Amino acid sequence: MNPTRHSAERGSLLIVAMLLCAIIGISLVSYINVGRSALKTSNRSLYNNAAMNLAENGLEEAMYSINKLVNDSTYSFTGDGWTAVGSNDMKRKWTGTTFDQNATGEVRVYIYNYDGAAAPNIVARALVTVQGDSNKGTVEKWVRVQLRKTSKFANGLVAKQTINFNGSPQVDSWNSDPDNNSATAAVPYSAAVKNDAGSVGSISVGVNAVLVDNADIWGYVGTGGAAPQVGATGTIGPFGTPTGTTVASHVTTDFSASFDNVTSPSTYSYTSAGALSTSTVLPDDISGATLAADGKYYISCSSIGGSNKVYTIAAGKKVVLKVTDTTGNCIDIKGGSGGLNISSGASLEIYAAGDINIGGQGAMNGGTTTGTMNQPVNLQIYGTKTSGTQNISIKGNGLFSGVLYAPFGSVQLDGSVQTYGSVVANDITLNGTSAQFHYDESLGNFGGNNPFRVTRWDELNTAADRSVYATVMDF
Structure with missing residues (x-):
């Protein structure tokens, strides 16, 4: 019996076991990282959709108020929660929207030419704040729409x-x-x-x-x-x-x-x-x-x-x-x-x-x-x-x-x-x-x-696009 040979075999087995453990460990870490990335991507997509929904809700509220004024001369923007900006514009913010995982949202809306004397423009900025440790941050969506008054006789x-x-x-x-x-x-x-x-x-x-x-x-x-x-x-x-x-x-x-x-x-x-x-x-x-x-x-x-x-x-x-x-x-x-x-x-x-x-x-x-x-x-x-x-x-x-x-x-x-x-x-x-x-x-x-209807819808994705409205949307 050769004790040296047995010691060598045991050493080889130990090295193989350690290599296998290392491979398994690396695989597990990679798998966890992939899962974490997928979770981040999924959450980001979820909150992107949530932010867009908030922006759309803000636009709908603005259109409702504009069309309400068209058909009801007694309607008051300020009485309905809007704040006047100068003589032609209005702004309003909705806060306190809650989502899963303790995320919260708000939407800010600014209306140009709210009274419809000229074609109104609406800009909505929605923000969703995420509270999770690995996904902390704010997701934003900016949308701008142009309105036009429709006619009952727009066709023959x-x-x-x-x-x-x-x-x-x-x-x-x-x-x-x-x-x-x-x-x-x-x-x-x-x-x-x-x-x-x-x-x-x-x-x-x-x-x-x-x-x-x-x-x-x-x-x-x-x-x-x-x-x-x-x-x-x-x-x-x-x-x-x-x-x-x-x-x-x-x-x-x-x-x-x-x-x-x-x-x-x-x-x-x-x-x-x-x-x-x-x-x-x-x-x-x-x-x-x-x-x-x-x-x-x-x-x-x-x-x-x-x-x-x-x-x-x-x-x-x-x-x-x-x-x-x-x-x-x-x-x-x-x-x-x-x-x-x-x-x-x-x-x-x-x-x-x-x-x-x-x-x-x-x-x-x-x-x-x-x-x-x-x-x-x-x-x-x-x-x-x-x-x-x-x-x-x-x-x-x-x-x-x-x-x-x-x-x-x-x-x-x-x-x-x-x-x-x-x-x-x-x-x-x-x-x-x-x-x-x-x-x-x-x-x-x-x-x-x-009523007024949307004739143009644009998502403002770039910093340059958003900078045009950055000042009025900072409230």
């Missing part, structure tokens, strides 16, 4: 349900106010100024949401899900698109729109005129009608109409007409010589929940030719029905220049009338081979109490 023909083109109507557009200045003369529609920005949209996901059939849509079509149904000679696209062609970039299937109910204005009192059943000049023939502080005459009637009766808005006068009858045709203008005549420079707003039938000579907004007609905004028809169906028929001779908004309206546009403006309803049908619809692009900026 808009429906909750279906839009049907029977025959071969044509849709296009023009801009009656290209410089966005009401003090300058309006631009009448003509071949020289027409554009291929006619817009048709339905939020319905049904396969028959938009039945183009053989119509020519010089512009865009959107639906809530299914592609529009186009006939053999139907066209969707820019001017010059061959007959029977649909340009893919001019069709979307993610169209959205809101259909808020409307009510008649209530700031000023109305002069009651009973039932209007004989030819009348408004407001001149309405006893007691007075000019309100906003420059308009507010008149209510139970109904308006009759065969061969003409209802005229006097030149230069602005009239708001509330029709109270909710049964049958609350507006029923018919007969060969009957009509609704808005004189040059006059305007009319109609609020009605009953059915509407405008026939006879139709609605003559300034005249019977494009060169004499008033802008579509001079004739506004609002359907105030809040459930069921409100039947609305626009026909007659010549043209219809106006805007029509009826969330529960089933609207029929007759083929003998060229329509200028915008129509928003539950469902819309254009009838006739000669029917034409011309969207007034200036209506995209129209509306006094429309």
Whole structure:
């Protein structure tokens, strides 16, 4: 027996065991470090998401307050917890938000042009403070959004349900106010100024949401899900698109729109005129009608109409007409010589929940030719029905220049009338081979109490981006 050999073997085994222990130890340390790194990354991601959610919540609170002020003149930013900065800005901080692992959060929001006189900008800075030993620190997210006031008439023909083109109507557009200045003369529609920005949209996901059939849509079509149904000679696209062609970039299937109910204005009192059943000049023939502080005459009637009766808005006068009858045709203008005549420079707003039938000579907004007609905004028809169906028929001779908004309206546009403006309803049908619809692009900026929506969203990631707002966000 050689004791030296056994000692050497035992020494070798010891060295191997020590090496194995070292390898295992190194592996365990590496595994722990990997796990720790993964935990840090996971926590960082978690708190990054938490910070972004906080920033978004702050932006939502700011948008709520801005839109609340738009629709409620009694609303007070300062009374709701905001602090005024100068004459046009507001700021506010929310603290005390708690998360798992004892993390806490706060969000600071600064609003530029809070009153909406100019397009508001909002900047939100969210901070999440992490308390864990290995992840101590603060996670920040900065977001800036630009708002723009939306219009009920941001598109030409808009429906909750279906839009049907029977025959071969044509849709296009023009801009009656290209410089966005009401003090300058309006631009009448003509071949020289027409554009291929006619817009048709339905939020319905049904396969028959938009039945183009053989119509020519010089512009865009959107639906809530299914592609529009186009006939053999139907066209969707820019001017010059061959007959029977649909340009893919001019069709979307993610169209959205809101259909808020409307009510008649209530700031000023109305002069009651009973039932209007004989030819009348408004407001001149309405006893007691007075000019309100906003420059308009507010008149209510139970109904308006009759065969061969003409209802005229006097030149230069602005009239708001509330029709109270909710049964049958609350507006029923018919007969060969009957009509609704808005004189040059006059305007009319109609609020009605009953059915509407405008026939006879139709609605003559300034005249019977494009060169004499008033802008579509001079004739506004609002359907105030809040459930069921409100039947609305626009026909007659010549043209219809106006805007029509009826969330529960089933609207029929007759083929003998060229329509200028915008129509928003539950469902819309254009009838006739000669029917034409011309969207007034200036209506995209129209509306006094429309809400603000986000038109641009930017995350401020770099120090340079954040430095622009560092001073105002340090509170």
